[in-house]
Structures are given as structure tokens and as C-alpha cells.
Amino acid sequence: MGRIILALFSLLIVLALSQDGRAQIYEYIDKNGVMHFTDNPTDSNYRAISEPEPEMSERDKLKAKIENLKLLYLCWVSDYLQLTGFDFFRTV
Numbered sequence: 001m002g003r004i005i006l007a008l009f010s011l012l013i014v015l016a017l018s019q020d021g022r023a024q025i026y027e028y029i030d031k032n033g034v035m036h037f038t039d040n041p042t043d044s045n046y047r048a049i050s051e052p053e054p055e056m057s058e059r060d061k062l063k064a065k066i067e068n069l070k071l072l073y074l075c076w077v078s079d080y081l082q083l084t085g086f087d088f089f090r091t092v
Contacts, residue, residue, distance in 0.1 A: 025049050
């Protein structure tokens with residue numbers, strides 16, 4: 001049981017630290033009313049429909065990762081306590 005929890009916790013940490021991709025999205029509606037979407041426009045008729053988020057500094061990225069890890073840890077502790085039947089309000 002402990003190995004499964006450790007494996008799941010490790011997986012959550014890896015997912016939290018992985019980078020997600022963001023791209024500019026373009027849209028084009030042709031003469032038949034069909035909508036086309038792409039991240040690499042090949043025609044001047046495409047228009048941008050979303051703006052990518054501005055790049056974060058390395059310090060801000062590190063702060064965000066730390067906050068994510070804190071939340072993951074709190075969720076993990078909460079789930080672990082719930083699985084073990086620990087009730088904080090009964091022990092106080």
C-alpha cells in the first residue's frame with residue numbers, strides 16, 4: 001500500500017513540474033461558413049483568436065512550481081488521512 005501511494009505521489013510531482021505548451025490560435029471562416037483553426041496560419045484570412053500568456057521569469061516559474069507542490073502535498077496528506085480513517089476533529 002505504501003509503495004502505491006509513493007508511486008502516485010511521485011507521478012503527481014512529475015506532472016506538476018512538467019511544462020505545458022501554449023500556442024497562438026488562429027481562426028478562418030471560409031465562404032461556405034466552415035470554421036478552420038490552426039496554430040500555423042497559411043492564409044492571410046486567418047485571424048488570432050487567443051493571445052498566448054506572457055513568458056514568466058525563471059523566479060516566477062519556480063514560485064509557481066513551489067505553490068503547485070504545496071497544494072499537491074496538502075491534497076496527498078488529506079487523501080492519506082481520509083484513507084486511514086483519521087478524523088482531525090475527533091482528536092482535538
